[in-house]
Amino acid sequence: MSGPTTTGDAVGAPCWLSLSARDLEAAERFYGAVLGWTFLRGGQGHEYAVGDLGGVPVAGIAPVAARLAVPVAWTAFFAVADADAAVARIRERGGTVGVGPVAYPPDGRAALATDREGAAFGVWEGRVEQRWRVGEHTAPAWLELHTRDAFEAAVFYGEVLRWAEGTAGRLEVSYEQDKVVLRRDGDAVARLNSGPVESTSPRPQLRPRWLVRFRVPDPEAATAAVVAHGGVVVPGGLWGGVRGPEDSDGRRVVVRDPDGALFALEAAEEGSG
Numbered sequence: 001m002s003g004p005t006t007t008g009d010a011v012g013a014p015c016w017l018s019l020s021a022r023d024l025e026a027a028e029r030f031y032g033a034v035l036g037w038t039f040l041r042g043g044q045g046h047e048y049a050v051g052d053l054g055g056v057p058v059a060g061i062a063p064v065a066a067r068l069a070v071p072v073a074w075t076a077f078f079a080v081a082d083a084d085a086a087v088a089r090i091r092e093r094g095g096t097v098g099v100g101p102v103a104y105p106p107d108g109r110a111a112l113a114t115d116r117e118g119a120a121f122g123v124w125e126g127r128v129e130q131r132w133r134v135g136e137h138t139a140p141a142w143l144e145l146h147t148r149d150a151f152e153a154a155v156f157y158g159e160v161l162r163w164a165e166g167t168a169g170r171l172e173v174s175y176e177q178d179k180v181v182l183r184r185d186g187d188a189v190a191r192l193n194s195g196p197v198e199s200t201s202p203r204p205q206l207r208p209r210w211l212v213r214f215r216v217p218d219p220e221a222a223t224a225a226v227v228a229h230g231g232v233v234v235p236g237g238l239w240g241g242v243r244g245p246e247d248s249d250g251r252r253v254v255v256r257d258p259d260g261a262l263f264a265l266e267a268a269e270e271g272s273g
Contacts, residue, residue, distance in 0.1 A: 230258035
């Protein structure tokens, strides 16, 4: 997460996606085949890879799951001005901090936490990659919180991440069709959805989580690549088959990589890329 933009320009907004993996080379092979990424090593050392799509960084992969005793999982990071202060706010508001803040070279600091419902997320203090983007329509990825009560979650994240104090009004939270939408400079960057989540559900897509949805030109071909390279399709769609047309419209497929990390594939819109 390096670049000429500082967290001060993006406080409270999603700023990066990272996979905590067990085997870096195996993860590169899988995500390269499924999502068409190429990889660049460096930035945080040779044990960190940045997935690139068309010259634009999309996400990072670090083989830290075993070392940090964390699950193999995709994590959305949000920019903060002060990681220590953000961690304190997480704890004060009933969340749990699992790791950190820890230092990342050259001058970043990060922490991993869960919100009150158990959805995992990260906070990042330091420089961010200005070319990285996430969003509702044409960005390579889209973020969606699946939680019991989106409005209650919005209060938690709004206080922790200072959404109401966005610089120069760059962040705004709106309530649209029973969903909470976070916008940056007018563009939707994340959505918080209420739904039938269960923290102890044996079905991972029914647990509270930030679901990362990667866009691909051909979801059917990408799904075939998932299976061919050791992953699995998770039945039931985004909400386990218990809610909404998104579970069966064919444009979105929930999958797991060979180590169990959950993510979704969805069709890229015309003109995206």
